[in-house]
Amino acid sequence: MKRRLSIGLAMVLLLAVVAVIVWGRGGDEDTARGTGLTTVRGVIGSEKLAFFSDKRVTDAFAKHGLKVEVDTAGSRQIANMDLGGYEFAFPSSSPAAQRIQRDRKVTGVHTPFQSPMAVATFEPIVNLLAANGIVRKGAGDYQVLDIAKYLELAQKGTRWDQLPGNTAFPARKNVLVTTTDPRESNSAAMYLSIVSFVANGNNVVSTPEAEAKVLPGVSKLFIDQGYTQNSTEGPFEDYLAAGMGKTPMALIYESQFVDRLVRADGSIRQDMRLLYTAPTVYSKHTLVPLKPNGDQVGRLLATDPELGKLAATFGFRTGDPRLFADVVTAAKAPVPADLVDAVEPPSFETLERLLDAVKKQY
Incomplete structure (x- = not known):
């Protein structure tokens, strides 16, 4: 009798151990759904959500046994949030990624794609600003917004209807690029990087003295x-839907404009134009692996040809420039292969202090 009882208890214990093992695996694999895919969770900048949500992308990851699930947050938020529940962090800027890498003592990161900052505008605006010396030809077959001359105009509070020879857009509002909220958005932080560089005599802001010098103007x-x-989806959608009257110039990621051209959905009309800022800043989408599976996601994004091609179709410039070139050529997108006049953003700490100082003035 005792022997039977012992055997019975042993069987119960064995089944309990098996149940615990199976249950434990459920956190990493979709075994309950019968897919056998390892689930990898990450937090990303919102501008990459469409990419990660695309079925072609999920299928490409599935070929490598992965199911990637993501939450979205601003790059500043990602750099300061609790990342305990994630296996990778994928902000939209290198300063935020560097902060995470340093704080988490991560030795290696992946930068699978990037996108320069640009200005979505309209042909009448381009012609008007060109006539006033604010837009000029770039180093290649593209046009740029001269930030130094733009700053001179903006500091004076010049209105559109005060520009000489303006019959195309005599609006009674200031000549300003529409940006996102600098307290929340990475694209606004990139814009701050650009204008602070020019305001600081074409030098990256790196000292408290330089910060104090540029703050009033920027x-x-x-x-x-x-x-x-x-x-950035907000001002870009306003630009697409409401037109020149609402948003004559919107700061965007180049990838947003290219993505719409590739879609060929009619949202980019004939009078719409893309300008690059001179100088510009590349928003470098940098993946910081927090666990081995997160590192695998980063390596695949950086090296897998299928994922690279898909990233290019979403307008991102990938590690292999041929992928982006093929996409824009097929879409007849008027974007340059390379941008010479590009600068680096300030360090994360400097950028945070500048943004906090701007925030206090709201």
């Missing part, structure tokens, strides 16, 4: 806009 570029939205 703050005005944000404050004078009034209400700003939290994501």
Whole structure:
């Protein structure tokens, strides 16, 4: 009798151990759904959500046994949030990634794609600004917004209807690029990187003295806009839907404009134009692996040809420039293969201090 009882208890214990093992695996694999895919969770910048949600992308990861699940947050938020529940962090800027890498003592990161900052505008605006010396030809077959001359105009509070010879857009509002909220958005932080560089005599802001020097002028570029939205999707959608009257110039990621051209959905009309800022800043989408599976996601994004081609179709410039070149050529997108006049953003700490100082003026 005792022997039977012992055997019975042993069987119960064995089944309990098996149940625990199976249950434990459920956190990493979709075994309950019968897929056998390892689930990898990450937090990303919102501008990459469409890419990660695309079925072609999920299928490409599945070929490598992965199911990638993501939450979205701003790059500043990602750099300061609790990342304990994630296996990778994928902000939209290198300063935020460097902060995470340093704080987490991560030795290696992946930068699978990037996108320069640009200005979505309209042909009448381009012609008007070119006539006033604010838009000029770039190093290649593209046009640029001269930030130094733009700053001169903005600091004076010049309105559109005060520009000489302006019959195309005599609006009674200041000549300003529409940005996102600098308190929330990475694209606004990249814009701050650009304008602070020029305001600092074409040098990256790196000292408290330089910060104090540039703050009054660069703050005005944000404050004078009034209400700003939290994501670049907001001003870009206004640009697409409401037109020149609402948003004559919108700061965007180049990838947003290229993505719409590749879709060929009619949202980019004939009078719409893409300008690059001179100088510009590349928003470098840098994946910081927090666990081995997160590192695998980063390596695949950086090296897998299928994922690279898909990233290019979403307008991102990939590690292999041929992928982006093929996509823009097929879409007849008027974008240059390379941008010479590009600068680096300030360090994360400097950028945070600048952004916090701007925030206090709201």
